[in-house]
Each structure stands twice: as C-alpha cells, then as structure tokens.
Amino acid sequence: MSQRVLFVAGAKATAPLLLGILPFAVIAGATAVAADLPLLAAHALSFVIFAGASQLATIELLDRGTPIAIVVLTALLINLRMLMYSASIAPHFKNLSSKWKTLIAYLLTDQAFALSIARYEQEISEVGKRWFYLGAAFSLWFFWQLGTAAGIYMGAALPPELSFEFAIPLTFMALLFPLIRNRPSWIAAATAAVVAVLGHGLPFNLGFIAAALSGSVAALLAEGWSHAH
Amino acid sequence: MHINHPIWFAMLAIGAGTFVFRFSFIGMLSRLNVPQSFERILKYIPVAVLSALIVPSLVIHQGHPDLSFSNLRLLAGVAAMVVAATTRKIFPTLAVGMGTLWLLMYLTG
Incomplete structure (x- = not known):
C-alpha cells in the first residue's frame, strides 16, 4: 500500500x-x-x-x-x-x-x-x-x-x-479483543481491570499506571508458569 | 499581552516534560540496541493499558465502583463488550454501546 x-x-x-x-x-x-x-x-x-x-x-x-x-x-x-x-x-x-x-x-x-x-x-x-x-x-x-x-x-x-465521551471506551473495546489471544493476555486484561478499578481514587492517575504495569507483570508470570509446566 | 500570567511558565514546563516522556524510548531506541528482555516486558502493555482505560469507565459510577443494575454505563458496556468480542469491529460496538446507553437513559428518565 x-x-x-x-x-x-x-x-x-x-x-x-x-x-x-x-x-x-x-x-x-x-x-x-x-x-x-x-x-x-x-x-x-x-x-x-x-x-x-x-x-x-x-x-x-x-x-x-x-x-x-x-x-x-x-x-x-x-x-x-x-x-x-x-x-x-x-x-x-x-x-x-x-x-x-x-x-x-x-x-x-x-x-x-x-x-x-x-x-x-x-x-x-x-x-x-x-x-x-x-x-x-x-x-x-x-x-x-x-x-x-x-x-x-x-x-x-x-x-x-x-x-458522547462514552464512545472512547467503546472504541477501545473493539481494539482490545483482537489483542487477546492466549491465557497470559487474558490475565493481563483481567489484572489491569481489577487494579484500575481498585486504584481509581488514587491521585495523579497513578491507579491507571499501576494497573497497566501489574497487568503486564501478571501476564509475564503466567507465561513463565506455563513454560515451566 | 499577559506575559506574566503564571499559565505561561506552567505550560512550558509541562509541555517540555510531557515531550520528554513521549520522546524517551522512541528517541533513544536505536537499531543497535534492542535487548530482547525489553520487548518481552512490553509485550502485554497494550492489552493491559486498554483494559485499564475501558473497565473503570464502565464500573466507576459517581465516584465509586458500582456493579448494580442502576449503573447504566455498566449495562451498556457489557452489551457492547459482547459485540466487540464477537465482531471485533468498532462501528457495531459503538452503535450497540451508545444505543443501549441512550435507550436505558430514556427508559429510566
């Protein structure tokens, strides 16, 4: 193209x-x-x-x-x-x-x-x-x-x-599902979701950053676990 | 000109700092040096970021987590999520999500 x-x-x-x-x-x-x-x-x-x-x-x-x-x-x-x-x-x-x-x-x-x-x-x-x-x-x-x-x-x-601001999370939903392909990526999504909700009251958007990082780490741990078994 | 307004200093400092964040890895990562562990760590960031952007905007209602039927965004969001998971297309997801939200808002007055 x-x-x-x-x-x-x-x-x-x-x-x-x-x-x-x-x-x-x-x-x-x-x-x-x-x-x-x-x-x-x-x-x-x-x-x-x-x-x-x-x-x-x-x-x-x-x-x-x-x-x-x-x-x-x-x-x-x-x-x-x-x-x-x-x-x-x-x-x-x-x-x-x-x-x-x-x-x-x-x-x-x-x-x-x-x-x-x-x-x-x-x-x-x-x-x-x-x-x-x-x-x-x-x-x-x-x-x-x-x-x-x-x-x-x-x-x-x-x-x-x-x-209308609700259109943004809706669009992100359609972008998210094609990225979820295996168990670690499900774990990344689920962990990030839970941490983001629990941390929503933290100042400076820190709950969001904690969510993204913990989701990523949880997926890596899951990956390591499935390799080991 | 209100050149002394505190907004100017704040704006320049925030603009410069934000640019440093944006440029950081894009600017520094050269073709010579891409450790594989680095790419491995970053593999799941997009999934985690999207999930962390989506879920609170459905679940947090008036400042608190709300999993009840009175949270219309949660209901509309779940309907849209089914469409997103099955079609993986933006417009059907958007149509069902906004449509359900507006319908529920109309019905509950």
Whole structure:
C-alpha cells in the first residue's frame, strides 16, 4: 500500500474516537476561557501540552491558586503514562531518523497509541507503520485544536447528558479483543481491570499506571508458569 | 499581552516534560540496541493499558465502583463488550454501546 493510502487509513480510523474527543476538546477550550486565561494561552495549551486530562488539571489548579510547582508536578504525573506508550511503540520506529522520531513523539496520545498498536497486529511494512501512525496521530491533533478553538469561541454548547465521551471506551473495546489471544493476555486484561478499578481514587492517575504495569507483570508470570509446566 | 500570567511558565514546563516522556524510548531506541528482555516486558502493555482505560469507565459510577443494575454505563458496556468480542469491529460496538446507553437513559428518565 502506498504512503498516502496508509495515512488516509490512519486518519479514517480515528473517526469513531472523534465522537468522544471533540466534546472533550470543546470542554477543554471552554474551561480555559471560563478560568480567565489569556486567549493566546488557551490555544497554546493545546499546542504545547496536547494532552487533555493534564490541560484540564492545569487550568483547574491554577484557577484555584495552587503553587506553580504543584501544578507542574500534577500535570506531569498525569502524563507519565506517555513514557509507557513510548516504550511500547518504540520498537516499531527504531530505524527512523531523529526528525521523524521527534514528530512522532510530539503527536503521541492514548488514542494514536491504541489505534496504531492494534493495526500493527496485522502485517504492515515499516514504512506503512509510520504513515498509518502519522495519519491517525495528525487527525487526532487537528481535531483536538479545532475542538479547543470551538470551545474557546463558542463555549461548551454540547449537551453533557448525551455522554458522547462514552464512545472512547467503546472504541477501545473493539481494539482490545483482537489483542487477546492466549491465557497470559487474558490475565493481563483481567489484572489491569481489577487494579484500575481498585486504584481509581488514587491521585495523579497513578491507579491507571499501576494497573497497566501489574497487568503486564501478571501476564509475564503466567507465561513463565506455563513454560515451566 | 499577559506575559506574566503564571499559565505561561506552567505550560512550558509541562509541555517540555510531557515531550520528554513521549520522546524517551522512541528517541533513544536505536537499531543497535534492542535487548530482547525489553520487548518481552512490553509485550502485554497494550492489552493491559486498554483494559485499564475501558473497565473503570464502565464500573466507576459517581465516584465509586458500582456493579448494580442502576449503573447504566455498566449495562451498556457489557452489551457492547459482547459485540466487540464477537465482531471485533468498532462501528457495531459503538452503535450497540451508545444505543443501549441512550435507550436505558430514556427508559429510566
């Protein structure tokens, strides 16, 4: 497949996720304005940080007069999961130049990671991997900026009672099942689910990180156990 | 221009730190040096991450785990999960999940 075809395929794959992401972006923009941030700063947040949950936390904490060091630390802890995504996806991009790696890293999000990793399960060339990722990641970036701008200028006009954000976990479900192929992967999914629910009250999204790591470790232990028997 | 607004410093620090997280392994992993143990450890991260993103958004209701029938997202999520497991396709999963949620919200008023 040509580079353009794969770029378009990546962009198209984001369509169901946009249902959940656009309302989230609108809220992020509207919240920035409601907290009296300078207009330029409201836009710049989405360009410079480009990670929804941490943007909302930053706006909220600054608005409450939280010391800057605490604001920065909180946002960075929320974004610590990017380290995990970077490690997981890095082997697919190891032969690229640093210019490409820089662009790929800047565009890395939960959704770009999930869509690409799911697609890489099927056969795809090294060049194909790059262009599929860029199509998906750039589309997510573009609509994030668009949604933020809409929120900044029009406010949060979407009715929250329609629960469009529920589209994101639903899309992830369809991506998850093809990845579950053996007993260790079932154990990874189940362990991560339980730990994520138990740890949901922990600050800084730490429950999520604990869930992902413990799921992964549990699967490796299960793998080792089945090799030994 | 509100150049002194604290948002600017916070934004630059968070943006830089987040980029370092994103770039870390993607940037450092060269073709010369990919220990096999590294790939082994990371094999199950995607499954664990997706599961950890999905399940709390079904189970946590008003801030607490809720496995009862009054948790509409759990009911809609289970319906969608059956579709996801059998079809493995995004649009049917999305249609059944959102459709069930909206129907239940309408029925329970």
